[in-house]
Amino acid sequence: MTDIHLFGTLRDDALRARVLGRDIAGKPAVLQGVATVERPGADDPALVAGTGAEVPTLCLRALDADLRRRIEFYAGGLGCRAVELPQPGGPVLIFAPDAPDAAAPHDAEGQGPWDLAVWQAAWAPICRRAAEEAMGYLGRIDGATLAGRMPTIRVRASSWVRAQTAPAPRHLRRGYDRDRVAVHDRRQPYAHYFAVEEADLQHPKFNGGASDTLTRAAFVLGDAVTVLPYDPARDRVLLVEQFRYGPHVRGDVLPWSLEPVAGRIDPGEMPQEAIRRECDEEAGLTLGHLEPVASYYPSPGAVTEYLYSYVGLCDLPDEAGSDAGGKDDEGEDILSHVIGFDRLMELIALGEIDNAPLLLTAFWLAPRRRELAALA
Known part of the structure; x- marks a missing residue:
């Protein structure tokens, strides 16, 4: 029987236990003639050929069919496949995106050595939580389908970790915690x-x-951010307009919504980083100072989403936001509107603005405009 060698993230005991369904230590071993390097957009590393290089592994022997199936499924979700790797003692089986090719030396920029301890410090909690959800689909979907779902699984996992490590303070609440x-x-x-x-x-x-x-x-x-771009010198804001499926399903005859700039927080990203990225993607804006408005559950009775709302100071001249924006690969079609703050409040009074984060942010901003102008 060919031995299976686990390298990279599956050397993490807690992650491996979630994937295999139980604790299996494996026997420490090494793969010779290869090295691990960072793989763009992925947590697990790639293998590249390297003279004199070694990669630490855990060798699993005599695996039953269920354990082999679990490894193959999870590896497929990471875009990896079974590869037979020649070794001095005979071929071994690994799961990797590609077989290392000694004839194609590694020279890609930005792919430095991959280190387990560095990964554990930065990514292990998110990946462990993602593995829990991913393995729940075993027997329901295949590895290729799991690979398509992994980005949103990781977003949900990142939100879970954020909720565990940075809960809202407790002053008035009775004090029951989730373990009850x-x-x-x-x-x-x-x-x-x-x-x-x-x-x-x-x-x-x-x-x-x-x-x-x-x-x-x-x-x-997953957790998300909203930001209302505000020009304190001109007393203007930028709104975005886009089609929203929720109002459409509700039966709204005008399912195009006026909103602040918004988007999901990517795994490993801070809310402020997500805000600046989304403003660039949706409106082509570069923000200056970010002023926090509130963090909150918009509908806690039935939705896990947690929002971080901000006001972002910026320049909004007449030509700002004049073009449609959004990411084509995500099906976004976004129109920007630059209007005066008084016009914003008129639209709220008229009922045309019915987006909760925008309402909250506008009412927060109304008494603070002079203060933000001084700050700018």
């Missing part, structure tokens, strides 16, 4: 761009005891 909620059964009937999670659960009641067993469902979305 007893989940008896959890189901996921749908998952793609967002997921739907349904569970049967009980939670503690304020007057003592526990609730009856309740069935609850939620749309699972």
Whole structure:
């Protein structure tokens, strides 16, 4: 039987346990004549040929069919496939995006050596959480389909880690934490761009005891940012207009929405970084100072989405935002509008603006415009 050697992220004990479904240590070993390098847009590394190089691995032997199936499925989600690698003691099986080719020396820029400890410090919590969701699809989809879903899985995983490590403060609330909620059964009937999670659960009641067993469902979305670009010198704001499927499904006869600039926070990204990236993508704007407005759940009864809203100071001359924007590969078609702040408040009074983050941000900004002008 050909031995399977795990390298890269699967050397992390906690991640490997999630993928295999149980703790399996493996036997430490090395692959000779190869090195690990960073793979653009991926957490797991690529292998390249290197004279005298070695890669530490964990060797798994006599794997049953279920364990082999689990590894193949997860590897497929990472864009990897089974590769037989020649070694001095005989060929071994690895899962990699491509077989290392000694005839094609590695000279790609920006692909430095990959280091497990560096990855663990920066990415391990997100990848472990993503692996939990990914392995839940085993037997329901194939590895290629999982690979298409992995970007949004990682966005949801990043939001989970953010919620665990940076919760809102507790001053007035009673103080119950999530460990007091007893989940008896959890189901996921749908998952793609967002997921739907349904569970049967009980939670503690304020007057003592526990609730009856309740069935609850939620749309699972990643965290997002919104920013209202504001020019304090000209007292102007920039709004974006785009088609929104939610209003369309509701039956709205005008499903094009006026909004602040908004977008998902990519894994490993800070909210402020996401804001600057989205402003460049949607409106071609470079923002200066960012002023936080609020962070909040827009609809906590049924949606996991958590928003970080900001005002971003910038220059908005007459020609600003005159072109349509958005990313073609994401199907975005976005029109920008530069208007005076008084006109913004008129549109709110008329009811044309019905986007919650924009309403919240406009009302926050109204009494602070002079203060922001001084700051600018």
